[in-house]
Amino acid sequence: MIQTLTHLPHPREDGATLASHFTDLAPPLNARQAQLEASRCLYCYDAPCVNACPSEIDIPSFIRNIHTENVQGAAQKILSANILGGSCARVCPTEILCQQACVRNNAEECAPVLIGLLQRYAIDNAHFSEHPFQRAASTGKRIAVVGAGPAGLACAHRAALHGHDVVIFEAREKAGGLNEYGIAKYKLVDDFAQKELDFLLQIGGIEVRHGQRLGDNLTLSELHQQFDSVFLGLGLAASKQLGLPFEDAPGLLAATDYIRELRQADDLTQLPLADRCIVLGAGNTAIDMAVQMARLGARDVNLVYRRGLADMGATHHEQDIAKANQVRLLTWAQPDEVLLDDQGRVRGMRFARTRLENGRLLPTGETFELAADAIFKAIGQGFDNDALHDPLAQQLHRVGERIFVDEQLRTSIPGVYAGGDCVSLGQDLTVQAVQHGKRAAEAMHAQLMLTVEAA
Amino acid sequence: MADLSIVFAGIKAPNPFWLASAPPTDKAYNVVRAFEAGWGGVVWKTLGEDPAAVNVSSRYSAHYGANREVLGINNIELITDRSLEINLREITQVKKDWPDRALIVSLMVPCVEASWKSILPLVEATGCDGIELNFGCPHGMPERGMGAAVGQVPEYVEQVTRWCKTYCSLPVIVKLTPNITDIRVAARAAYRGGADAVSLINTINSITSVDLERMVALPVVGTQSTHGGYCGSAVKPIALNMVAEIARDPQTNGLPICGIGGIGTWRDAAEFVALGCGAVQVCTAAMLHGFRIVEEMKDGLSRWMDSQGHANLQAFSGRAVGNTTDWKYLDINYQVIAKIDQAACIGCGRCHIACEDTSHQAIASLKQADGTHLYEVIDDECVGCNLCQITCPVAGCIEMVPIDNGKPFLNWTQDPRNPYREAV
Numbered sequence A: 001m002i003q004t005l006t007h008l009p010h011p012r013e014d015g016a017t018l019a020s021h022f023t024d025l026a027p028p029l030n031a032r033q034a035q036l037e038a039s040r041c042l043y044c045y046d047a048p049c050v051n052a053c054p055s056e057i058d059i060p061s062f063i064r065n066i067h068t069e070n071v072q073g074a075a076q077k078i079l080s081a082n083i084l085g086g087s088c089a090r091v092c093p094t095e096i097l098c099q100q101a102c103v104r105n106n107a108e109e110c111a112p113v114l115i116g117l118l119q120r121y122a123i124d125n126a127h128f129s130e131h132p133f134q135r136a137a138s139t140g141k142r143i144a145v146v147g148a149g150p151a152g153l154a155c156a157h158r159a160a161l162h163g164h165d166v167v168i169f170e171a172r173e174k175a176g177g178l179n180e181y182g183i184a185k186y187k188l189v190d191d192f193a194q195k196e197l198d199f200l201l202q203i204g205g206i207e208v209r210h211g212q213r214l215g216d217n218l219t220l221s222e223l224h225q226q227f228d229s230v231f232l233g234l235g236l237a238a239s240k241q242l243g244l245p246f247e248d249a250p251g252l253l254a255a256t257d258y259i260r261e262l263r264q265a266d267d268l269t270q271l272p273l274a275d276r277c278i279v280l281g282a283g284n285t286a287i288d289m290a291v292q293m294a295r296l297g298a299r300d301v302n303l304v305y306r307r308g309l310a311d312m313g314a315t316h317h318e319q320d321i322a323k324a325n326q327v328r329l330l331t332w333a334q335p336d337e338v339l340l341d342d343q344g345r346v347r348g349m350r351f352a353r354t355r356l357e358n359g360r361l362l363p364t365g366e367t368f369e370l371a372a373d374a375i376f377k378a379i380g381q382g383f384d385n386d387a388l389h390d391p392l393a394q395q396l397h398r399v400g401e402r403i404f405v406d407e408q409l410r411t412s413i414p415g416v417y418a419g420g421d422c423v424s425l426g427q428d429l430t431v432q433a434v435q436h437g438k439r440a441a442e443a444m445h446a447q448l449m450l451t452v453e454a455a
Numbered sequence B: 001m002a003d004l005s006i007v008f009a010g011i012k013a014p015n016p017f018w019l020a021s022a023p024p025t026d027k028a029y030n031v032v033r034a035f036e037a038g039w040g041g042v043v044w045k046t047l048g049e050d051p052a053a054v055n056v057s058s059r060y061s062a063h064y065g066a067n068r069e070v071l072g073i074n075n076i077e078l079i080t081d082r083s084l085e086i087n088l089r090e091i092t093q094v095k096k097d098w099p100d101r102a103l104i105v106s107l108m109v110p111c112v113e114a115s116w117k118s119i120l121p122l123v124e125a126t127g128c129d130g131i132e133l134n135f136g137c138p139h140g141m142p143e144r145g146m147g148a149a150v151g152q153v154p155e156y157v158e159q160v161t162r163w164c165k166t167y168c169s170l171p172v173i174v175k176l177t178p179n180i181t182d183i184r185v186a187a188r189a190a191y192r193g194g195a196d197a198v199s200l201i202n203t204i205n206s207i208t209s210v211d212l213e214r215m216v217a218l219p220v221v222g223t224q225s226t227h228g229g230y231c232g233s234a235v236k237p238i239a240l241n242m243v244a245e246i247a248r249d250p251q252t253n254g255l256p257i258c259g260i261g262g263i264g265t266w267r268d269a270a271e272f273v274a275l276g277c278g279a280v281q282v283c284t285a286a287m288l289h290g291f292r293i294v295e296e297m298k299d300g301l302s303r304w305m306d307s308q309g310h311a312n313l314q315a316f317s318g319r320a321v322g323n324t325t326d327w328k329y330l331d332i333n334y335q336v337i338a339k340i341d342q343a344a345c346i347g348c349g350r351c352h353i354a355c356e357d358t359s360h361q362a363i364a365s366l367k368q369a370d371g372t373h374l375y376e377v378i379d380d381e382c383v384g385c386n387l388c389q390i391t392c393p394v395a396g397c398i399e400m401v402p403i404d405n406g407k408p409f410l411n412w413t414q415d416p417r418n419p420y421r422e423a424v
Ligand SMILES: Cc1cc2nc3c(=O)[nH]c(=O)nc-3n(C[C@H](O)[C@H](O)[C@H](O)COP(=O)(O)OP(=O)(O)OC[C@H]3O[C@@H](n4cnc5c(N)ncnc54)[C@H](O)[C@@H]3O)c2cc1C
Pocket: A091, A092, A093, A146, A147, A148, A149, A150, A151, A152, A169, A170, A171, A172, A175, A176, A177, A178, A179, A182, A183, A184, A187, A212, A213, A214, A215, A233, A234, A235, A236, A237, A256, A259, A284, A285, A288, A381, A384, A387, A419, A420, A421, A422, A427, A428, A429, A430, A431, A433
């Protein structure tokens, strides 16, 4: 139970009803729907959708495979570019990626091909009797991967495929990273992250060690000595702070902490319910938090953002989901003061109205208060600096707080690679993390094989 | 409003849309429903001598498009499987009830004079408007010396036509089989035999697909299959060509043609008329959608005719025939070049890869800063084959623009590059 919310009541609905609010937000396609949708694909050449997919899946090819009743071929095509193609099909914001670029999303056309749902259809219906990829002969090289999130897992799979031996060091009890602990429950249902993990590990040659935290019981210097290459896929483990007094008061917490609890809960009826709540932020995490609380039965969910709707990081699609779940979107207001009751617990928040003046965000001087049983911060994830405090780790070049990498995902330390949310490159998306992991593994492999040849 | 009524080979009908001899015209029940729906005429399902034919179960199969739209149907049905007497009785009644509609009776009996001599008076007694000779059925009947077996032998076509003209006073329409190399040979034979008109095409020998699990072609009868007759929109191009071949053949000049094969819309019908038809027949489209389609066909045709100022069908019938010629008479100096409307282009790259891999490398793919591609025609490389325009998913996006190259009309018979050119 989340310590800071123990004073709150539980959801009113029974377990089965609650669970029904957290089934697939976008239900899967059946065979007929998949056929119909696949037939809409124009099989473009140099397809814009592929260009817009961070993991470079050959979309026209896999869709043509679906359409010609070769679902396994479709799935293998997807997985060969993106081993987490199943979760990406579910969590990718396709409206700003492949489907945004689809030529059928043109004003001359009706609507984009539903690439994400077709991808899910292929993966879910492939039913491989054995792992579809075979490991190359062992190279004898050993690779350390820190973090078993999408970046680390993709790196491990690709490295194992090339015949290297991989050890993953993961701080938490379960692997999967935010697929396991962070993604909105209704996007990734039914323990999918663990099923996908099992599938991925079938390649062989990957050992996962849990309870191994870099900066705690593990140092980069050791790893660098003991392994031929190291990959850092640490994600962004810390949540950003408001910088206001009473930030530790009961009732105020990071949205990601609550979501983690929600995703791990076997019994949703035991979760704390904030009937009136405030979510601070403007990204997809903020929307996820607000919508999930609404689905648990909260009657008064306010998402507050200091700028306008157009500036929000959350896509239109996400904003629509929020609206459909009766989440109120309040804009041009920034936190001013956490309001506490006599027992020192959150009772609401005072906001200062804002406006833009010459591109600068300024308070108008006007304030208002919102009553709330809990406040969830979703104002961004930050780097957990404890992870990188050993002498070698401190040498890593950084861009802001993130680890600097070049296009090949190489850090400033030879033999050390990094990818996913913890690096300076690309967007913070599952699919981007997968691509980083995959590309880093390719870069490591090329480098390691060079030294093999030279030897 | 344009006048859709016609007189075809002496047969009057309120509109040129007739149902072809097939299941839609199998019996009074269907034909009455068709007339109620507004069809201008029907060709009754082919009659034969008793005992009536017997059909197998599992009779049709289809060739599908990408989205399961039916491109063509294949059937292994025979002529009517009902007795001659019942059919004649029903025909008599229907004609009496629907005097303004064209009712033509299709016939197929053995290729002996006595057979035709005995059936023709019975048919004429029904009061029907004409007869159609089924020389086209490609399956089942040829094995019995009828249908396509007759249609493929010009002498038989001519002979049977003559018997019909001798033993009956009704207009005789000869229905041609497309399962033959030169359709004109059969048309000429019919013409010589005294036919009042030809109709075409009947179905084309076909196998639509194979069940790869059971390793048997479709339609499956038990564990076996057989070839059938192909029809539906996929056969329209073949039918149009055969119609045009006859329409521009001087030897059958003036012979009325009834167009059949893949007609499903007013536009299809108008195209057949433009290539010389005086009426059209429809089978598959009605089988797929029901009789109601005639409503849109009539409406669309008359509105189009109004827009063109055509008062009636004669006004444009055969208008495209004169522009259909042999390859050697085409202008070898005529030149078109593809032009892409960048505002309409959705950037699918199909034109580029089609031209790049299989044509003349005349469409450049220019990578843009945002990772998308711009497609541009390289005028000097384009031979004007039309492939890009065909593969482009956006209608009207690629235009084939005629180029004024200053060269005069020159056909191949006159071209200096032709070693066999005709002396000027
Ligand atoms: C609430 C939320 C919702 C999101 N929703 C979406 C979405 O719908 N679609 C989308 O595409 N993206 C979404 N994202 C972003 C996406 O989850 C991330 O971009 C992606 O998970 C990044 O993968 P990663 O492997 O870099 O990091 P993570 O998934 O964060 O994985 C990092 C792993 O490293 C481990 N780790 C961290 N520090 C250490 C250490 N010191 N030692 C050892 N192990 C360590 C962690 O336990 C974890 O397993 C969401 C993010 C959040 C926070």
